[in-house]
Amino acid sequence: MSYKMTEGSIYQSLLHTPEGVRDIYGIECEEKLRIQNTMHQILKSYGFRDIQTPMFEFFDIFNKERGTVASREMYKFFDREGNTLVLRPDMTPSIARCVAKYCKEEEFPIRLCYTGNTFINHSDSYRGKLKEMTQIGAELINDDTSDADAEMLALTIECLKNCGLEEFQVEVGHAKFVEGLLNEADFNEEEAASFRMLLESKNRFGMEDLVESKKLSGDLKELILKLPELFGSIENLQYAKEKVKNSVSLKALERLLKLYTLLENYGLSDYVTFDLGMFSKYDYYTGIIFRAYTYGNGEAVMKGGRYDNLLKQFGKKSPAIGFAIEMDQLMMALSRQKKLSEVREPITLLLYDTSQQKAAIEMANDLRKNGRNVQLVRKSSAKNLELYKKYALRQQVAEMIYLHNGTKEEVIL
Numbered sequence: 001m002s003y004k005m006t007e008g009s010i011y012q013s014l015l016h017t018p019e020g021v022r023d024i025y026g027i028e029c030e031e032k033l034r035i036q037n038t039m040h041q042i043l044k045s046y047g048f049r050d051i052q053t054p055m056f057e058f059f060d061i062f063n064k065e066r067g068t069v070a071s072r073e074m075y076k077f078f079d080r081e082g083n084t085l086v087l088r089p090d091m092t093p094s095i096a097r098c099v100a101k102y103c104k105e106e107e108f109p110i111r112l113c114y115t116g117n118t119f120i121n122h123s124d125s126y127r128g129k130l131k132e133m134t135q136i137g138a139e140l141i142n143d144d145t146s147d148a149d150a151e152m153l154a155l156t157i158e159c160l161k162n163c164g165l166e167e168f169q170v171e172v173g174h175a176k177f178v179e180g181l182l183n184e185a186d187f188n189e190e191e192a193a194s195f196r197m198l199l200e201s202k203n204r205f206g207m208e209d210l211v212e213s214k215k216l217s218g219d220l221k222e223l224i225l226k227l228p229e230l231f232g233s234i235e236n237l238q239y240a241k242e243k244v245k246n247s248v249s250l251k252a253l254e255r256l257l258k259l260y261t262l263l264e265n266y267g268l269s270d271y272v273t274f275d276l277g278m279f280s281k282y283d284y285y286t287g288i289i290f291r292a293y294t295y296g297n298g299e300a301v302m303k304g305g306r307y308d309n310l311l312k313q314f315g316k317k318s319p320a321i322g323f324a325i326e327m328d329q330l331m332m333a334l335s336r337q338k339k340l341s342e343v344r345e346p347i348t349l350l351l352y353d354t355s356q357q358k359a360a361i362e363m364a365n366d367l368r369k370n371g372r373n374v375q376l377v378r379k380s381s382a383k384n385l386e387l388y389k390k391y392a393l394r395q396q397v398a399e400m401i402y403l404h405n406g407t408k409e410e411v412i413l
């Protein structure tokens with residue numbers, strides 16, 4: 001039995017989007033842009049300047065040596081010369097490349113902010129995870145101080161507070177803390193990778209099996225197995241400091257303790273908790289790493305950290321720290337928390353007969369000069385006023401004006 005596709009079914013198939021991407025329109029789109037603009041103004045108030053990098057770049061910008069996402073998770077294609085290109089999976093390497101190219105000689109702090117989409121071809125779309133995500137973020141380059149760490153956390157917290165979130169927490173760890181412990185325990189590369197996977201999944205039994213295979217001191221063994229519990233207040237940092245023997249982990253703890261003092265000066269320490277078991281899938285992080293969480297969403301709404309060696313891979317030896325707010329995750333959380341506004345920008349619908357065209361154009365221009373948003377619509381003789389009133393209601397316009405026969409009529413909706 002042959003199957004013949006109808007014209008309607010062909011059109012219907014064209015209406016679907018690929019897996020992992022979606023349309024955003026109406027109030028949701030307006031709110032997303034409003035929130036982005038709010039946070040952008042905050043970034044500007046801290047002295048950050050805008051940067052735009054290409055949506056696709058050479059594959060080598062994001063390859064494994066850079067410490068970004070795995071090759072299999074990138075969208076790859078070829079240009080006419082046969083070069084492998086990728087849709088950017090991460091904003092930070094692009095900005096690092098750009099700064100190394102245009103600001104190679106600058107030794108003083110460089111503050112850059114951006115809004116853009118990233119593309120990751122991960123396998124989690126069956127859980128509703130998006131493959132195209134909007135990020136708004138900031139990078140502070142040429143500043144290796146703990147003051148810079150604190151400023152970026154303060155900036156993150158202010159952005160989240162001003163977008164409407166009231167209850168959220170920023171979890172802070174250090175990329176070198178766990179690394180120092182595993183080196184002290186003499187884990188090889190394969191064992192360290194296995195341990196991180198077990199730690200991420202909080203698999204205590206697996207961690208114990210791996211640790212038992214090593215001959216460790218009592219304090220080191222206790223600390224490694226306790227990593228999943230070392231989450232919360234400053235007291236965990238003090239506890240860890242008494243147990244740690246290696247200089248790498250000790251230096252990481254001292255940096256976190258100094259950071260806490262600086263955040264107290266900002267009056268923001270209540271928003272921060274510490275997670276000594278935290279690590280990132282991005283291998284380029286070298287210092288503090290941080291994520292923000294809120295209720296209504298299990299995913300982080302913000303991720304960031306210090307990456308002091310990444311720019312060196314592009315020819316500029318510069319320390320740096322940055323963060324990215326995940327707009328799609330943030331919008332989901334705000335929606336579930338009933339924090340999104342249902343109010344649209346007020347619009348005036350100006351309907352006019354053909355004979356009133358010049359007057360309608362002049363009126364629309366005057367209203368727009370005075371800050372009004374105006375839809376200018378010429379009335380069809382084939383449609384009555386009631387149809388236009390129903391249209392105005394569907395468009396959720398604030399008011400409707402009808403110009404006809406030399407008169408201006410305020411239409412009641």
